[in-house]
Amino acid sequence: MNEIKIFSPATVANVSCGFDVLGFCLDAIGDEMVVRKTKEKGIKITKIEGYDLPFEAEKNVAGVSALALIGHANPDCGFEIEIYKNIKPGSGIGSSSASAAGSVFAINELLGKPYNKTQLTNFAMKGEALASGSEHADNLAPGIFGGFTLVKSTVPLEILELPTPSQLYVTIIHPQIEIKTSEARAILPKEIPLKDAITQWANVGSLVHALHTNDYNLIQRSLQDVIVEPYRKSLIPYFEDVKSSALKIGALGCGISGSGPSIFVLTKGKQKAKDVEEAIKTVYSKTDIEFYTFTSAINTEGIKII
Ligand SMILES: Nc1ncnc2c1ncn2[C@@H]1O[C@H](COP(=O)(O)OP(=O)(O)O)[C@@H](O)[C@H]1O
Numbered sequence: 001m002n003e004i005k006i007f008s009p010a011t012v013a014n015v016s017c018g019f020d021v022l023g024f025c026l027d028a029i030g031d032e033m034v035v036r037k038t039k040e041k042g043i044k045i046t047k048i049e050g051y052d053l054p055f056e057a058e059k060n061v062a063g064v065s066a067l068a069l070i071g072h073a074n075p076d077c078g079f080e081i082e083i084y085k086n087i088k089p090g091s092g093i094g095s096s097s098a099s100a101a102g103s104v105f106a107i108n109e110l111l112g113k114p115y116n117k118t119q120l121t122n123f124a125m126k127g128e129a130l131a132s133g134s135e136h137a138d139n140l141a142p143g144i145f146g147g148f149t150l151v152k153s154t155v156p157l158e159i160l161e162l163p164t165p166s167q168l169y170v171t172i173i174h175p176q177i178e179i180k181t182s183e184a185r186a187i188l189p190k191e192i193p194l195k196d197a198i199t200q201w202a203n204v205g206s207l208v209h210a211l212h213t214n215d216y217n218l219i220q221r222s223l224q225d226v227i228v229e230p231y232r233k234s235l236i237p238y239f240e241d242v243k244s245s246a247l248k249i250g251a252l253g254c255g256i257s258g259s260g261p262s263i264f265v266l267t268k269g270k271q272k273a274k275d276v277e278e279a280i281k282t283v284y285s286k287t288d289i290e291f292y293t294f295t296s297a298i299n300t301e302g303i304k305i306i
Pocket residue numbers: 053054059060061062083088089090091092093094095096097099100130131132179180181182258259
């Protein structure tokens with residue numbers, strides 16, 4: 001095989017309580033990429049459609065993660081990459097992660113799959129570091145593995161695949177402002193009060209338990225973030241209004257998707273998700289902020305060949 005086309009899905013990182021460790025994969029939106037072998041060694045980005053992003057491999061996350069992989073594998077060929085970007089950079093649903101994961105997934109397939117999913121995540125973390133200034137894997141892991149994932153540690157990298165309750169749906173609302181992950185990380189405190197840490201790790205533990213036991217009521221009681229959201233919500237206009245309108249209509253939970261500005265809402269059942277989507281639209285409709293919304297199932301497959 002000399003050429004491959006792949007779909008690399010958008011993802012929601014943090015899931016309220018699990019900053020830098022929890023994430024899940026979306027069905028409704030993702031980037032497409034075409035990667036082909038070249039005689040000339042190295043990585044070339046030959047086409048980018050959708051958004052204005054750097055073509056230099058060292059400045060594009062897809063190139064950086066691909067360079068990390070070939071630096072390890074030392075193949076006797078090079079690769080050219082085409083990126084068809086549907087996920088807006090800086091939107092908070094893992095745009096950089098989709099590119100970073102996509103290139104290494106595709107190259108691994110073209111090389112006959114020498115690496116497993118955890119190793120691919122490790123290469124892709126080099127790309128994520130370029131975008132956000134930190135080697136976090138909470139978008140990469142759900143994109144590569146599918147479903148819900150927990151990054152138990154980054155050094156050494158250990159990823160746990162969590163179950164996805166079948167009636168879980170997500171609605172995303174994206175106010176059209178850009179928040180750079182690096183900037184949203186820079187405003188976070190370096191130390192946190194013990195009482196907040198206790199609340200947060202209890203929520204992470206109970207959310208993981210709830211996913212394993214299909215306990216929607218416990219999911220609802222676990223989707224709470226007392227550490228990061230209080231700092232970041234001020235970056236997102238009308239965040240509290242969106243959250244309260246989603247919760248009023250019976251959502252399981254609502255929080256900042258990744259570093260924002262997208263906001264995610266989890267619901268039990270597709271109809272409830274649609275009802276939530278209508279309700280939260282009314283918040284931004286009353287303002288001059290442009291926005292889009294969509295509702296998605298949880299994607300349990302992750303990145304795939306198309
Ligand atoms: N292939 C790429 N896809 C998306 N963003 C990229 C890519 N290559 C470099 N970047 C840069 O990464 C930043 C976006 O990443 P980030 O702030 O983490 O947002 P997101 O939440 O959308 O991943 C932008 O500065 C963008 O220019």
